[in-house]
């Protein structure tokens with residue numbers, strides 16, 4: 001299944017990238033940006049970001065089930081990803097509140 005039509009990235013490409021990233025000795029947090037950089041691709045419109053995140057989570061679940069990567073590293077990475085998402089949602093809510101305060105129209109995503 002194609003996840004990103006701009007960069008032509010499949011779910012399988014993302015899963016392979018997550019396995020390689022999480023198997024590295026100094027594993028980076030597999031954010032969409034890190035995964036795209038690992039694949040030597042660049043996000044263009046970012047429409048695929050939610051699907052990319054879901055695919056990354058699925059890949060991490062599969063890795064945990066396969067026990068190919070230390071479960072503690074996976075749990076730590078998952079917690080960091082959740083914190084990043086929460087911060088992003090808080091920032092989006094803050095911007096929306098500020099726009100409403102200023103009487104500006106809501107942004108359409």
Ligand code: FES
Nearest residue numbers: 004006044045048
């Ligand atoms: S669909 Fe992925 S960057 Fe456009």
